Amino acid sequence: MRAYLTDLGSLLAHLDDGGLGGLDISTLRAWLGEQHAAGLSRATLARRTACARSFTAYCYRRGWLASDPGLLLGSAKSPRSLPAVLDQEQARAALEPRGEGEAVDLRDQAMLELLYATGIRVSELCQLDVDDVDRGRRVIRVLGKGRKERSVPFGLPALRALDRWCVYGRPLWIKERTGAALFLGVRGGRIDQGTVRRVVHARLRQVEGAPDLSPHGLRHSAATHLLEGGADLRSVQELLGHASLNTTQIYTHVSIERLRAAFRQAHPRA
Incomplete structure (x- = not known):
């Protein structure tokens, strides 16, 4: 809504005193031309x-315009940049335990x-409750975008780290307002996304050669390593909670080595 109001304010400022009577396809194109000349990105x-x-x-x-000029307005497709990811050695180094316990x-x-084991979003991590973790089956229940629920598996290293936190760490921070939150801040409330981001940035700064990634970068890395390990795209889509397979396909660029291996194995002229 904030973005919409900002964009609309810019358009109305361009109309100036002309009002809606001056809102036609030429005006719209001139407005967008000014935005382009000002250096705005294609996505914006x-x-x-x-x-x-x-x-x-x-x-x-509403009857304020005799026709709809927006129907004649084309839009350039926004380019998709390839996400920065950790390689598997960098991920392994980043997950080495630090501190004194x-x-x-x-x-x-x-x-x-x-985060790395499941590829969940930082917002989904912060929303987790203790009961969302099924230790026996090693899955977590995640409430994703659009309040869509999914189950995501995780491995033994994540289970051991969760157990240590829940047995030796979390009880020390529990307060009256803690509730069922799985991860807590030092004051006993549910952890916030800013704290998680600071933790991720701080840990990756300790890994030589690693890019400076946000928690979403760990999500990208998890998806990339799943594909490199042989997971199919449809399974990765389910794990990440993508509504469309097109969103998941951006991760296939990093699996070029698998593509080369398949080419060498299958093509008669490889």
Whole structure:
């Protein structure tokens, strides 16, 4: 909503005193041309184009415009940049336990292990409750975008880190307002996304040659390593909670070595 209001404010400022009477396809193109000349990214231009189309359609439905000029407005496809990821050695180094076993060390280790093991979003990690972890089956129940629920498996290293946190760390921070939250801040409340980001950045700074990634970078890395290990794209889509397979396909670029191996094995002229 904030983005929509910002875009709409820019469009109305461009109209100036002309009002809606001056809102036609030429005006829209001139407005977007100014944005392009100002150096706005293609992604921002695509969003502003979509905003303009929504607004002109609304005005037309209300009878404020005789026709809908937004129908004539084209939009350049926003390019998809390839995500930076850790290689498997860097991931292994990042997950080496640090600290002296204090509660904060146990919590940070458990969060990092779970982020990498499952590829969940940082928002999903912060929303986890203790009962969302099924230790027997080694799966967590995750509430993703659109409040869609999914189950995501995790491995033994993550289970051990979670057990250490829940037995030796979490009880030290429990307060009256703690509730069922799995990961806590030092004051006993549910952990916030900013804290998780700081933990991830701090840990990766300790790994030589590793890119500076956010928690989402660990998600990218997990998906990449799953594909490199032989997982099929549809399974990775389910694990990550992507609504569309097109979103998951961005990770296939990093599996070029698997593609080369398949080519060498299968092609008669390899």
